[in-house]
Every structure is written in structure tokens, then in C-alpha cells.
Amino acid sequence: MRWLNSLTICVALTLLLGIVGLLADLIAPYDPLNTRMFRGLQPPSNVNLMGTDQLGRDVFSWVIYGIRTSLLVGLSSATIAVAIAVLIGLLSGYRGGIIGNTLMRVADVFLSIPRFMLIIVTVVLLSPRISNIILVIAIFSWPEAARVVRSEVLSIKEREYVMAAKALGSRDLDIMVSEILPNVIPTILSLWTLIIADAILTESALGFLGLSDLNYPSLGVMLMMAKNAIFVGGWWVLLFPSIALVILILVFNSLSDKLIERLSPRLG
Amino acid sequence: MIRLKPLLEVRELTVVYKVRDTMKYAVKNVSFTLGEDEVLAIVGESGSGKSTIALSIVGALPENAVVVRGRILFKGVDLLRLRPSERRDINGKEISIIYQDPIAHLNPLRKVRLIFKDLFEDHGVEFNIQKVLELLRKLKVPDPQRVLESYPFQLSGGMAQRVFIALALVLNPKLLIADEPTSALDLTIQAQVVRLLREVRESFRISMIIITHDIGVATSIADRILVMCDGELVEEGSPEEVLLRPKSKYTANLVNSTKTLYEGVMSWVY
Amino acid sequence: MGVLIEVNNVRKVYYIGSLLNRRPVKAVDGVSLKVEEGRTHCIVGESGSGKSTLARIMALIEEPTAGSLNVFGVDSTKYFRRDLRSDERNFIRKNIQIVFQDPYSSLNPRKKVRDILAKPFKIHKISYNEDDLKKLLDDVGLEPPEDYLDKYPHQLSGGERQRVAIARALALLPKVIILDEPTAALDMSIKAQILDLLVKLKKQYNLTYVLISHEVPILTNICDDVTVMYYGKVVESGDCRIFKTPLHPYTIGLLNSVLIPSPESKTRNIFAIPGDPPSSTSVVSGCAFNPRCPLTSEICVKHEPELRDVGINHKVACHKCDQGVFERYEEYRDSIMRIWKEML
Numbered sequence: 004m005r006w007l008n009s010l011t012i013c014v015a016l017t018l019l020l021g022i023v024g025l026l027a028d029l030i031a032p033y034d035p036l037n038t039r040m041f042r043g044l045q046p047p048s049n050v051n052l053m054g055t056d057q058l059g060r061d062v063f064s065w066v067i068y069g070i071r072t073s074l075l076v077g078l079s080s081a082t083i084a085v086a087i088a089v090l091i092g093l094l095s096g097y098r099g100g101i102i103g104n105t106l107m108r109v110a111d112v113f114l115s116i117p118r119f120m121l122i123i124v125t126v127v128l129l130s131p132r133i134s135n136i137i138l139v140i141a142i143f144s145w146p147e148a149a150r151v152v153r154s155e156v157l158s159i160k161e162r163e164y165v166m167a168a169k170a171l172g173s174r175d176l177d178i179m180v181s182e183i184l185p186n187v188i189p190t191i192l193s194l195w196t197l198i199i200a201d202a203i204l205t206e207s208a209l210g211f212l213g214l215s216d217l218n219y220p221s222l223g224v225m226l227m228m229a230k231n232a233i234f235v236g237g238w239w240v241l242l243f244p245s246i247a248l249v250i251l252i253l254v255f256n257s258l259s260d261k262l263i264e265r266l267s268p269r270l271g
Numbered sequence: 272m273i274r275l276k277p278l279l280e281v282r283e284l285t286v287v288y289k290v291r292d293t294m295k296y297a298v299k300n301v302s303f304t305l306g307e308d309e310v311l312a313i314v315g316e317s318g319s320g321k322s323t324i325a326l327s328i329v330g331a332l333p334e335n336a337v338v339v340r341g342r343i344l345f346k347g348v349d350l351l352r353l354r355p356s357e358r359r360d361i362n363g364k365e366i367s368i369i370y371q372d373p374i375a376h377l378n379p380l381r382k383v384r385l386i387f388k389d390l391f392e393d394h395g396v397e398f399n400i401q402k403v404l405e406l407l408r409k410l411k412v413p414d415p416q417r418v419l420e421s422y423p424f425q426l427s428g429g430m431a432q433r434v435f436i437a438l439a440l441v442l443n444p445k446l447l448i449a450d451e452p453t454s455a456l457d458l459t460i461q462a463q464v465v466r467l468l469r470e471v472r473e474s475f476r477i478s479m480i481i482i483t484h485d486i487g488v489a490t491s492i493a494d495r496i497l498v499m500c501d502g503e504l505v506e507e508g509s510p511e512e513v514l515l516r517p518k519s520k521y522t523a524n525l526v527n528s529t530k531t532l533y534e535g536v537m538s539w540v541y
Numbered sequence: 542m543g544v545l546i547e548v549n550n551v552r553k554v555y556y557i558g559s560l561l562n563r564r565p566v567k568a569v570d571g572v573s574l575k576v577e578e579g580r581t582h583c584i585v586g587e588s589g590s591g592k593s594t595l596a597r598i599m600a601l602i603e604e605p606t607a608g609s610l611n612v613f614g615v616d617s618t619k620y621f622r623r624d625l626r627s628d629e630r631n632f633i634r635k636n637i638q639i640v641f642q643d644p645y646s647s648l649n650p651r652k653k654v655r656d657i658l659a660k661p662f663k664i665h666k667i668s669y670n671e672d673d674l675k676k677l678l679d680d681v682g683l684e685p686p687e688d689y690l691d692k693y694p695h696q697l698s699g700g701e702r703q704r705v706a707i708a709r710a711l712a713l714l715p716k717v718i719i720l721d722e723p724t725a726a727l728d729m730s731i732k733a734q735i736l737d738l739l740v741k742l743k744k745q746y747n748l749t750y751v752l753i754s755h756e757v758p759i760l761t762n763i764c765d766d767v768t769v770m771y772y773g774k775v776v777e778s779g780d781c782r783i784f785k786t787p788l789h790p791y792t793i794g795l796l797n798s799v800l801i802p803s804p805e806s807k808t809r810n811i812f813a814i815p816g817d818p819p820s821s822t823s824v825v826s827g828c829a830f831n832p833r834c835p836l837t838s839e840i841c842v843k844h845e846p847e848l849r850d851v852g853i854n855h856k857v858a859c860h861k862c863d864q865g866v867f868e869r870y871e872e873y874r875d876s877i878m879r880i881w882k883e884m885l
Contacts, residue, residue, distance in 0.1 A: 163647035167709065169602050171661045172634035185651040316728035317699070427817040457587035457755050462798040462813035466885075469811065484728060487800035491811060511804040528733040529802055536758040536784075536799055 010261040016254045024071035031064035035220045044237045054239035056228045062239060066247045069222035073251055076137055076206040081198035083141035085148055089184075089191055092152025097160055097179050107153065110146035118143050122205060126214050133216040136209060140202045148194045155190050159183050189266035193259040200255035207248055222248050278445055278478050279305040279328070284341035286323050286332070297323040297336065299502040305446070305478055312481040312493035314525075320502040325450045325482045327351070329368050330358045345446070363439075364394045368448040373435035377423035383434055384419040387441065394442060406437050409474060410467075429463055436467060440475060447471070448480045453488050465491050486529050490514060498522045544611075545717055545749055546576040546599060546637075551608035553594050557822070566821045568594040570773035571608070573848075576717065576766075581743070581750040583760045583781075585795070586770035589818055593642075595770070596721040596753045600639040612637065613716070635665060638710035642722035644702035648694040654678075654705055655690040661712040677708040680745070682738055700731035704738065711742065719751045724759060732759060739763065758799050769795075772819055772829040775848055779855035786870055788857045790834045790877050797878065815884045828860070835880035836861045 023030060032052075039059035047054045053062035091110070095103030122143055129135040159165065160183060168182050209215060210223020222244045229241035286298040298320040305311050315321040326332045328343055330350065343350040345366065353361070362368075370376050378386060384400070391398040400419075407415035410433045418430060426434060439447055449468060453461040469492055472479060483489055489496050490510040498506035498513065498521065505519040517523040553569040569591040576582045576599075586592040597603040599610065601620055610617035612633055619625050620633060641647040648657055658677055662669040671690075678686035681704040694702055703723065710718050720739070724732040740763055742748060754760045761784055769777040769792050777789040787793045794814035800806065816833035819825050825832065831841040840860050848858040852867060866873050 163641040163643060164649040166597070166600075166602050167639065167641065167647055167706070168660065170600050170634075170637070170639045171709075171713070172631065172664050173660075174664075177664070182649055186649070188651075316730065427820070429817045458757060458795060458798045459587060459814045459818075462800065462811055465800060466811045466813050485800070486729070487802040487806070490802045490804070491800050491806045491809075493807070510807055514802060514804050525730055526802070528730045532729070532733055532736070532762065533758045533799075533801055534762070536761050536796075536801065 009257070010265050013254060013258040013261050016250075017258055020070060020074065020251065020254060023067060024074040027067045027071040031061075031067040033061040033064045035060055035064040035068045036218075037061075044232060044235065044240075046237075047239050053243040054237070056225065056237070056240050057232055058228075062225065062243055065220050065225050066222070066243050068220040069225065069244060070247055070251065072133075072219040072221050073203045073206060073248075075219070076133070076140065077199040077203040077251075077255070080137045080140040080144065080202045081195050083138070084144035084198050084202075085191060085195045087141070087145040088148035088152050088194070089187070091145070092149045093156055093179050093183065093187075095149075096153040096156025097175070097183065107149070110149050113143065113146040114150075119205070119208070123209070123212065123214065126209060131209070131214040131216055133219050136206060136214075136216065140205050144198050144202065148198060151190060151194060152187060155187050156183055159186050189263055192266065193263045196255045196259040196262065200252045200259070203248070203251050203255070276307050277304045278307045278309075278346065279480075280342075280344040281324070281328075282342045282344065284324065284327060284343065285339045286320070286327060287337050287339055288333075289335045289337065296502050298327070300340075301499075301502075301504045302341075303497055303504065303507065305480065307445075308476055308478055309495065310472055310479040310481065310493045311495050311497065312483060312489035313497045313499060314483055314486055314489045315499035316484055316525075318501075319499040321482050321484075321499045322450060323502075324499075325368065325448050325480065328446075328448060328480070329362055329366060331368075360394065363390060363444070364396075364442045365444050366446045366448065367439035367442075367444045368450060369435055369439050369452060371451050371453065373431040374423055374426070374428075377431070377435065379423055381422070382419070383421055383423065383426075386423075387419070387438065390438060390441065396442065403437070403441055406441055407433070410437055410470070412437070428460065432464060432467060436471060440471070440477070444477065446478045446480070448482070450482045451484070452481065453483065453485060461485075461488070468492055486513075486525065487533075498525070543578050544575045545578050545613060546751070547611040548572055548574045548576075548595075548599065549608055549611065551595070551598060551605045551610065553591070553598060553603065554606045564822050567591075567773050568821075569598065569605070572768075572770070572773075572775055574768050574775065574778065576749060576751055578716070578749055579747065580765040581752055581763050582766040582768070583764040584751065584753045584768045584770060585755065585757060585760065587755050587795075587818060589772065589821055590770040591773040592753045592755075592770050593721055596639065596719050596751070599751060600637055600719045601633065602639070631665060635713040636716040637719065638713065638715040638717070639719040639721060640703075640706050640710050640723050642725050644699055644706055644726065645694075647706050648702055650694055652693070653690070654692050654694075654697075657694075657705060657709055658690075658712060661709060665713065667713075677712055678705075680711065680742065681705070681708040682734075683708075698731075699727050700734060703727060703731075703735055707735075707738065707742070711746065714746060715748070717749045717751065719753070721753045722755070723752070725754065725756060732756075736762060757796060758801075772825070774829060775856075775858065776830065777855075777857045777859075778848070779852075783855055786855075786867065787874075788851060788855070788862045788866060789830075789859050790836055790861075791830050793874055793877055794833075794881065810882075812878070812882070813885070815881060828858075835877050835884070 037060065042055055042059040043057045045051050045055040051061050051063065053066065055061055091106045095107045122139055125139045126136060165178060165182050168178050207221060207223035210221030211227045213227065215221040215224050225240060225244040232240035282302050284298055284301045288295045288297050301324065313321045313324060327338060328350065338351055387403050388398045404415050407418060412418055412430060412433050418434065423431060452464050465488055481489065481493060493510060496508060496510055496513045497504055500521045506513060506517060506522040513522060514526055517526055551569055551572050555566045555568055556563045557566055558564045572595060584592045584595060598605050601617060604621045613636060615629060615633060620630065655674060658674045659669065674690060675686035678689050683689045683701060683704050724735050727735060736759065743750060752760055752764065764781045766780050767778060767783055768775055769789065771791050777783060777792050784796065787796055797812045798814065814833055819829060827842040827844055828846050831837045846858045846860045848856045851857050851862055851864050
């Protein structure tokens with residue numbers, strides 16, 4: 004059973020989550036935004052699989068849509084962040100120069116300020132629309148990734164196959180794209196999944212603080228409801244969104260580990 | 272040949288590595304005996320399994336290695352069946368190992384004196400600085416007091432080698448294993464290491480196993496040579512036998528290619 | 542026979558340490574040499590002698606800090622300043638290739654042999670087909686070639702990888718190949734094979750080699766000209782006869798450090814030059830070898846010896862050597878070895 008290893012399991016779980024997100028409209032029995040005045044805080048039953056919150060919203064539907072929101076925010080912001088990171092990391096790692104070094108100093112400045120606080124302030128200033136949330140998370144996530152890419156590039160550019168390409172007369176752009184980039188890809192992929200997990204967490208935290216797009220149900224918002232619900236016995240409001248969040252984070256974090264393990268070039 | 276009392280007996284040792292989902296034999300059914308005060312060289316090319324044997328003896332096999340079969344008897348005790356705590360007692364005190372890059376194997380944040388002290392304490396022996404100084408003098412370390420108060424990176428390459436060997440010898444082990452002590456080294460450094468190992472064998476009563484790919488190193492120091500190829504033992508004999516009357520085709524090839532390469536130099540160097 | 546590469550007083554200084562505590566490391570310190578067409582020019586030295594840096598400078602991968610090279614009649618400073626017409630630049634680039642020591646790091650692990658070998662053609666926009674690639678593999682003894690084209694480097698043995706690296710260097714039919722320790726990382730039996738291959742290719746393609754190596758026994762098999770380096774400087778140079786009558790004490794010591802496998806070697810004394818080579822940042826006044834040399838006197842500490850002619854095609858940088866030394870050569874050599882052996 005060669006195919007049944009931890010990477011396959013991780014990928015399968017990711018795909019499963021993806022399908023849940025994509026087919027949220029079909030899976031969720033109710034519109035999660037629908038509030039029903041007199042059906043607040045119903046325990047799990049065959050009508051409401053995971054019960055309802057204080058406002059009578061169906062927790063199951065909310066969780067399904069919450070996963071979709073999480074994935075949307077996670078994937079888009081991580082993709083943007085990694086794209087910026089790769090560009091800047093490659094440039095400043097390979098060429099250095101004024102532009103590259105300035106960009107790295109900018110990254111240092113970003114890294115020296117508490118990230119979450121900045122994100123909150125910026126989202127408040129820009130109003131919490133989903134596109135703003137994605138952009139803000141992306142903008143505050145690239146510096147760390149850029150550092151990692153840069154250090155990787157710094158080590159790869161000293162490898163002898165890069166020297167050999169230079170000796171053959173390759174141009175710098177060609178060396179960056181065809182010699183260095185393919186060898187940074189495992190790192191990039193792993194960074195990407197890590198940032199996804201991080202962005203999902205950040206998005207939920209924003210939701211918990213009330214900074215979410217009202218049209219996109221956030222797992223964080225349900226957790227905010229749970230804060231009060233558990234005092235009146237509504238444990239289901241806390242439990243199910245939390246489980247969903249933990250699974251999301253775990254899957255993407257372990258995907259990152261497994262990818263690095265599998266994709267590192269076999270030298271032996 | 273005088274029959275020496277065996278210190279170490281390796282019996283039918285078989286080790287496999289698990290690489291991803293496949294198994295790879297590193298050592299296949301290898302048996303040999305090492306007598307007291309004997310110097311044995313295990314010669315082989317990369318991937319021949321020679322280092323795996325050394326690692327099996329000191330119990331430092333990587334996690335993906337499995338000893339499928341065999342015994343390693345050291346003074347009658349099977350090293351492969353020891354508990355980790357018993358294993359630790361033996362390493363450093365009864366069996367020592369040295370590597371080719373001494374500075375990389377010394378804690379850079381501790382002074383040499385403290386490195387020695389740690390070693391004594393790890394084995395529950397009272398730290399005896401006089402003994403260390405005496406040993407360093409015996410190994411021709413100039414100004415041993417100063418060396419003890421230095422950090423490893425402050426030592427020159429030659430000094431670091433001597434300090435490293437002193438660490439290996441200070442608790443009077445019975446067996447010293449040198450894992451590729453000279454590979455990838457420059458000629459003059461290689462000659463220094465071989466000289467040093469020879470000094471050690473002359474002034475200490477100790478058995479040695481030298482793991483090397485260089486038949487020149489092996490013949491310069493060993494009483495007996497084992498040749499490994501693809502995990503199997505293909506040759507065993509004295510340096511004369513291995514060089515002049517090799518039994519296996521592999522050894523004959525190895526000796527021949529070395530001789531061909533050294534032809535130029537043999538006619539020039541005196 | 543013409544001179545293909547002329548190195549004139551080349552220096553390369555690196556800086557190490559932090560911003561506030563920068564220390565210079567002179568990797569190459571005023572080296573001059575000539576590589577003649579059709580010869581194998583060996584550069585001998587140990588780690589820290591600067592020979593690998595020199596190799597990279599000669600391959601025009603690194604720019605010297607000072608001094609210049611004359612490559613096929615073109616001044617290297619123009620090359621580095623990008624002051625050349627593109628056809629001149631391409632001509633130089635095509636005609637100097639380099640093979641590195643470690644075949645594990647000189648091939649991109651993410652590329653198939655096919656792509657590695659096609660790269661030189663693509664860079665120079667030369668049309669090629671599969672047969673060209675196969676021919677290259679065939680030339681370097683990888684048979685049958687079609688079995689190798691679609692393999693990744695990690696599927697090859699060390700010797701096979703080195704052959705692929707050589708094939709890549711050969712692809713553009715260069716005049717000069719710089720071999721930076723081509724056999725150092727290989728097993729003994731493979732070393733011999735690679736050496737045979739290099740000899741064969743040299744004849745077949747009229748190549749000129751610059752062979753950088755610390756493996757004295759190996760290079761004596763194929764060298765025509767020799768430059769011996771110690772601590773960034775040339776200490777002795779000439780044709781391969783200098784191995785018979787080495788003059789610089791370092792060369793004498795180096796040649797005597799070879800461990801020759803022989804049945805008597807166990808009982809023979811092993812010689813090693815006493816002392817350690819200078820570390821990269823240390824500063825030695827005068828001759829860099831003076832702390833280890835048996836002939837050191839005041840002048841060796843005060844003045845740095847210049848490389849000068851002492852015989853036909855034999856230069857040495859030592860205050861203690863002059864033309865007369867050949868007349869009493871054996872006495873000279875034995876006295877050096879005697880003093881050293883007493884020191885040990």
C-alpha cells in the first residue's frame with residue numbers, strides 16, 4: 004500500500020475540505036445568515052444537526068460556509084503573499100542591489116511591528132470587506148516568507164550548477180527562473196500551506212473581534228457567539244466551529260511538513 | 272601469524288536501511304575478529320558498508336537502519352543487545368570513535384578543559400586534570416595548559432586533531448575506531464593524521480579499526496586489511512597479501528587502479 | 542603553440558566578519574601564469590591555497606579584485622565590464638568551460654540529463670537534436686546513451702554524474718576546460734576511469750586543460766605544466782619535470798607526503814610537513830612558508846621572495862634557491878628532508 008502514507012492522507016483531507024467549501028451551497032441545509040427569532044439555542048437534533056446559536060442560525064450550515072470563507076481567505080491571501088515573497092526573495096537574494104536590499108529592509112520593518120495589531124487597525128480603517136481582509140493579511144504575511152526564500156536563494160546561488168550555468172553563458176534571468184526557482188519550489192509550497200493555516204487563523208480571530216464581512220460567514224463569528232452561549236449551556240456553538248477550525252489548521256500545517264519531506268531533492 | 276586473543280567479534284552482521292518504502296542491504300553477513308592490540312583497516316568505496324559497520328559497533332546507526340541479524344561481541348558481551356544506558360557507559364570509556372573533522376565534533380561553546388570534564392563526569396569518573404595534561408604531553412601538544420583554556424575554534428587543525436584523539440583516549444578505552452580519518456583531506460594533513468595514529472598505536476595499548484577508502488592509508492598502518500564491496504566482505508589478509516596476492520577480483524581491480532594512478536608518482540618520489 | 546589564457550598578477554580579496562569588523566582574506570594574491578594551447582596545465586595546492594578561486598576567475602565566473610586575464614587575446618576587464626561585442630563575448634563564453642569537484646552539486650537536482658545537456662545549446666541558440674545529446678553521452682562513455690537521457694542526477698552514481706558534467710562542458714566544443722578537482726570526490730577505481738576519459742577527450746577534441754587538484758599522485762599522470770600554490774601565491778612553476786627536481790621546500794615536502802600503497806609502507810616512516818598551514822586570515826610576513834620551512838633565515842621573514850627563473854622553464858619563489866642549486870641538487874633536497882625529520 005505505497006500510496007497510503009501521510010502525504011496522501013493530508014492531500015485527501017485537503018481535497019475533502021476543498022469540496023466542502025466548493026459545494027457549500029449544496030451541503031448546507033439552510034442559509035446560514037437566516038436568523039429565526041424563536042429557534043435560538045436549539046441543541047443538535049435531526050432538524051439542526053449541530054444545533055442553532057442565540058439568533059437561531061443553523062450552526063451546521065454556518066460551519067460549512069465558514070470553511071468556505073476560511074479557504075477563500077487562506078488560499079487567496081497566501082497565494083498573493085507567496086507571489087510577492089518569491090519575487091522579492093529571488094531578486095534580493097540573487098542580485099542584492101539597491102532595490103532588493105531596500106525591499107528586504109521594508110520586510111524587516113514589517114517584521115518588527117506586532118502583526119496582528121496592524122492587521123486589526125488596517126481592517127478597521129479600510130472597513131472589513133472580504134477583499135480587504137484578504138489583501139491586508141497578504142500584505143502582512145509576505146515579509147517572513149520573503150526572508151525564507153531569500154536565504155534559500157542565497158545558498159542555492161553558490162551551488163556549482165549555478166556556477167556551471169554562468170560558465171555556459173546563461174543570463175541572470177534565466178539562472179533565476181530555470182536553475183534557482185525549481186529548487187526553491189518545495190520551500191515555496193511549504194510556506195504557502197503554512198501561510199494558508201496562518202491566514203485562516205487570522206481571519207477567524209478577526210471574525211471573533213467582530214471584524215468580518217457580513218456576507219461571508221466566519222468561524223470566528225460563531226466562536227464569538229459561543230462566548231455567551233456556553234454560559235447558558237449552548238456547548239454546541241463552541242464545539243463544532245472549533246473542531247472545524249482545528250481540522251483546517253492541522254491539515255494545512257501537516258501538509259506543509261509532508262510536502263517538504265517529499266519534495267526535497269534526493270541527493271543520496 | 273600469532274593468534275591474538277579476540278577483543279571484538281563481529282558475527283554474521285547484517286544491516287538494512289529503509290529508504291522510503293524500500294529496503295537496502297548495507298552490510299551482508301559480515302564476520303570478522305579483532306585481536307587485542309591489533310590494528311585492522313576496513314577498506315571500501317562509498318556505499319560499501321564500511322561505515323555502517325563502524326556505526327553498528329558504537330551503536331550510532333541512523334534511525335532507518337535495522338540490524339537484521341548478527342552479533343557484535345565485545346569482551347564477550349553482545350553490544351547489539353545492550354540497553355541504551357549500558358551502551359553509553361561503554362562508549363567513550365571502552366570504545367571510542369574519531370572522525371575526520373575534529374572541530375565539527377567539539378562543542379564550540381565550551382573550553383577544551385570543560386569538554387574533558389564533561390566526558391569524565393558522563394562516565395562517573397572523577398575529573399583528573401593531571402591525567403589529561405599528561406596525555407596531551409604524550410601526544411606532543413605544546414603548552415597543554417593553554418590548550419585546555421582555549422575554545423575548539425582557537426586551535427589549529429593539527430592541534431584540534433590531537434585534542435580530539437586525547438578525548439578519545441583519556442578514559443583508557445580498549446578499542447579506537449577511526450571513521451574515514453583522512454578522506455577528503457589534503458596530502459600533508461593526511462600524512463599528519465596517519466603519523467598521529469601510528470604514534471598512538473606505539474605509545475598506547477589499544478586496538479584500532481580504521482575505516483578508509485584509501486588503500487595507501489590502510490597499508491601504512493594496519494596489521495590486517497578487510498576489503499568490503501556492496502556490503503560484503505570480499506577480502507581479508509595482511510597488507511602484503513592484499514597488495515600482492517589479492518584473492519578476489521574486486522580487490523585486484525582496486526589495487527591495480529591505485530597502482531596505475533600512483534605510477535607517475537612512484538617513479539618521481541624517492 | 543599559442544597562449545590561450547594569460548593570468549597577470551591577479552588578486553582576489555574577500556571580506557569576512559561583520560560590518561564593523563571586516564577582515565580581508567586574500568584568496569589569490571598576485572598570481573601570474575600562462576596556459577598554452579594543447580597542454581594540461583596543473584595547478585597544485587592544498588585547501589586554502591586559493592586554487593579553486595583561481596579556477597573560478599580563470600573560468601570568468603568571478604571577477605578578480607586586481608590584475609587581469611588575457612583570454613584568447615581579449616582583456617578580461619572588458620569582459621567583466623560588459624564592454625564587448627556580443628559575438629566576442631559569446632566566443633569567450635563558448636570556449637572556456639568548467640567542471641567542478643562535486644558532481645552532486647554541479648548538476649541541478651531537478652533536471653533530467655537531457656535538459657542538462659541541452660542547456661548549452663539553448664543558451665547559445667544553437668540548433669541540436671537528440672542525436673547530438675546522445676553523441677555527447679557516448680563520448681563520455683555513458684552507454685547506451687538513450688538509457689541516460691531521461692534520468693535525474695540522483696539516479697546516477699558519482700562517476701556517472703561527473704561524466705554528465707564533463708559532457709555538458711564539452712557540448713559547445715570549447716578550446717579550454719577548467720577541471721576543478723574533477724576526481725577528488727570519487728572512489729579510487731572511478732578516479733582512474735575519469736582520468737582515462739579526460740585523456741581520451743583531450744586527444745579527440747584538441748582540448749586544453751587547466752587541472753586544479755590537490756591529488757598529486759593523480760595529476761602526475763597527465764600533467765604537462767605545473768603551478769604550485771601555497772597560501773594564495775605561486776611558489777614554484779614550470780613543466781612537469783619539476784616533480785623530479787622540486788626546489789621549493791614546500792613542493793619537496795608535499796611530494797614526500799604521498800602515502801604510496803606498498804607492502805613495506807607499514808614499516809616505512811611517514812613524512813608530514815611539520816606545523817599547520819596558515820589560516821585564511823593570519824598574516825605572515827615575508828615568505829608565507831617561513832614558519833614551517835627548514836631553511837628559514839632572517840631574509841625569509843623580512844622579504845617576500847619573488848618568482849624567478851632558476852632553470853629552463855622552472856621558476857621558484859624562494860630566497861634559498863638559485864641556479865647553482867641544480868649542481869648539488871640531491872644534497873640540497875636531502876638536507877631539507879633531514880632537518881624536517883629531526884623536527885618531527
